[in-house]
Amino acid sequence: MAFRAGVPLKDMEFVQYHPTGLPGTGILITEGSRGEGGVLLNKDGYRYLQDYDLGPPDPWPRKNAMELGPRDRLSQAFWHEQKKGRTIKTLHGDVVHLDLRALGEKKINERLPMVRDLAKSYVGVDPVYAPIPVRPVVHYTMGGIDSNIDAATSIEGLFTAGECACVSINGANRLGSNSLTELLVFGARAGQGAARIAAGSHKTNPGSAIQKQAEAAEGRIKKLFGANGGGETVSGLRDEMNTTMEEGAGIYRTDASLRQSCEKMNDIGKRFANIELKDKSNVYNTDLLHVLELGAMIDVARAIIVSALQRKESRGSHQRLDFIKRDDKTYLRHSLAHYVPGQDPDITYRDVVITRSKPGTRVYGGGQK
Amino acid sequence: MSRRPYFRTVSRYGWWFAHPRYLRYMARELSSAFVGAYGGLVMFALWRLWQGEAEWNALVGFLQSPPSIGFHLVALAFALYHTITWFNVTPKAMPVQIGDRQFPGGIIVGTHYFVWAVVSLALFILAGAGT
């Protein structure tokens, strides 16, 4: 909504994969399970992370090494293992094993009761006796509605907080639990800012411009209620969109894959015009909700693809197989996607404000000093 | 909007047949009637004892009749059900925490049974000493 109203979406190419989700449902198995000493194994029972500059494979958890490496590196390592055919095939796609057995029943019950419960319930595996099947799952969008440190956007009176916002505390690769900061700190600031503006403005009748906008919005929904026989369904387009984004704009991207996805998404965007609303009820109509959401998701997906296409480097969660190096000279900048009705968004750039943390080389495992 | 929430009604009677847990609850509630009735009987017996030997002996005679024994068996069953169901929930109502450790519920329940056994035993011994 903010995007369509004219606020740019910032850094949309950065999408975080969490390395240990359950296959099928995507339920997360917390980083804590690796923090306690859980290890990741490929189909040969080998701790494959040591092959990706994350070693040495100590038998105990070591900070910033092996299983405690960053989320993007771990997810990328899975991708490579999959290409090498060293992952395990299941009904819900390829997986690797997260092995907690060395921890023993007592420690698992004490420290990771929820992990045990989730694994037993949703994949039928008791981590005390068997390894849990896991795979990388899409987790968090680092990018979002461009906002300043006060949670304010470029439209006066419009504030944003949470995952939809991009204050830029996450850079190109978010750390675990940062969403708490997003909500508590910037949620509070957004609320305070909005209250300030509301207190300072007088109640007036909405201007004719706003009235017109409201009528246009109502008209769009009424049109949906009136249209019949379009033939396209929410689930059909949504599933196609999922596959398109996963294939072309997933853990690794290339110019070709992104262009292909871009074309496909444009096609999906066009077909969306033929979507048919089946539920015509005025009360709690979730079919309508899903149609509106899908329309917004298609716009967001296109912002992700175009932002990713234009960032010709690899940084954090944005990894290009055709540009594997980080290029601070050209791209130590935020991307800003601007909405253009019916077309691909325009991308502009803004310099990064660097305060305390300076960009450095990312070295993990045995390579650390 | 055309909201028109639909209100379902619950019958005042018979709802306890809708689920076994409601039936168990009603049985527990009903058991208190038997516990109360037995309490009344004990008070009545004390009154008869105070009236004199003849009245007391008549009561003892009645107590030995089959209907009375039947009532006692039923009352005993309900009293046991009452006691056990209440003892079993005591850790919920009176949890004990020492430091950052929660006292195991089994010990709290066990303590109740233990005190019950000791009091019952003491009564038996006292009753035995009286005869």
Next chain:
Amino acid sequence: MTPRRIEFEILRYDPDKMQKPEFQTYLVPCEEDWVVLDALNYIKDELDRTLSYRWSCHMAVCGSCSMMINGEPTLSCKSFVRDLPNQVCIEPLNNFPIERDLVVVLDDFLGKLNSVKPYLIPREKKSLEEGVYLQSPAQLKKFKQFTLCINCTLCYAACPQYAHDENFVGPAALALAHRYNLDSRDVGRTARQDVVASNLGIWECSFVGACSEVCPHGVDPAGAIQQAKIASTGDYFMDLILPGRKS
């Protein structure tokens, strides 16, 4: 594994079209590792897009997908197909008005939740500079169990007391009040007692215990209420012995 065909009888209600709710049956090919929510999503995607129900996280954390499954208040994301027979009856949560299909009106519950002041009321408000309110692990342990509530309202659907008197504050709200009353950083107990220790608060509860049986996170609201009753009884006797004391 071949999917098992399960017959879902679902109570439907659309106030735009219907006078009262009616059952509609759907035949769904279910995988054994599915939960009921997966079957509902299958119906929504493939069979009938007009079916309305709430859900969000699919992992028993958000508390949105509560419904009656074969007569039992259940989170549909934690009700496994492998545990169900070939016929499953799904209804909106008991004891709440039906908004539409499986969606119920929660206004009453939300109002009650608010009425017990479910937030920290500290002795003195600290400024940001003064930092956080400290607490030891032992002090946290006292009430941690009662923090696990996800407001799924299964306990209200199970409670016959709430079914018969909608003014009863109810299990989750009372458990949450108890959670703050037990918190070492909180001094709001007196402020909460008007609502909590009233005839429609803890004293309306007759300890059926159904709330604790259906709770998906083991919060044990029934336990919380009994503890609050004991504390409130203590208050009563203390007031008798020491009239005019400060609680």
